[in-house]
Structures are given as C-alpha cells and as structure tokens.
Amino acid sequence: MEILTGNELMSGATVYLDRDGNWVEDLQRARVFLKEETEVRDAAIAATKKTLRINSLEIEAVTLRDGLILPDRIRERIRADGPTAPRFDRQHLDRDGHVSI
Numbered sequence: 001m002e003i004l005t006g007n008e009l010m011s012g013a014t015v016y017l018d019r020d021g022n023w024v025e026d027l028q029r030a031r032v033f034l035k036e037e038t039e040v041r042d043a044a045i046a047a048t049k050k051t052l053r054i055n056s057l058e059i060e061a062v063t064l065r066d067g068l069i070l071p072d073r074i075r076e077r078i079r080a081d082g083p084t085a086p087r088f089d090r091q092h093l094d095r096d097g098h099v100s101i
C-alpha cells in the first residue's frame with residue numbers, strides 16, 4: 001500500500017493526496033493506493049506535476065493498522081507527526097533585538 005506525499009509550494013507544509021484529488025495536511029485523510037492501482041497513482045502524479053504546486057512529490061509505503069495509516073519509513077513518520085525533539089524558543093529577538101553568539 002502506498003500514499004502520495006509532498007510539500008506545498010507556498011507554505012512548505014507536508015501534504016498528502018486525498019481520495020478527492022485534493023492535497024491535505026492530515027495523513028489520516030490520505031488516499032491509500034493498492035498494488036493494482038499503479039496506473040491511477042501514476043496518473044495522479046502526472047496531474048500533480050502539471051500544477052507546479054507540490055514539491056518533492058514522493059510515493060510512500062504505508063501500513064494500515066487498526067484503521068490508521070502508518071508510514072513505513074521513519075522519515076515520513078517524522079514529517080507527519082512533527083519534530084522528535086522538543087521545540088525551544090532559542091532566539092529572543094523581540095526582547096532586545098540581537099542574537100547572542
């Protein structure tokens with residue numbers, strides 16, 4: 001099973017092709033292509049490339065478990081769930097206008 005993923009050109013957001021042919025940010029709304037749907041998947045890739053709206057278009061292998069889409073690669077899991085490390089507000093430019101070195 002596979003999904004299509006990429007990055008939306010204007011925002012850089014990770015997006016997934018849904019069943020209606022729209023690009024959405026929610027992995028769980030992604031269309032899952034079966035092995036026998038290769039032609040349909042490839043047609044969706046070709047149509048997407050014509051729009052020039054999605055960068056880094058990729059086919060990602062996934063598994064369905066308990067009704068949830070789970071990417072097989074760790075890279076795609078991180079893209080779907082966010083950073084694996086805590087986010088810190090390291091630069092406080094709004095406070096004093098400079099960056100400490």
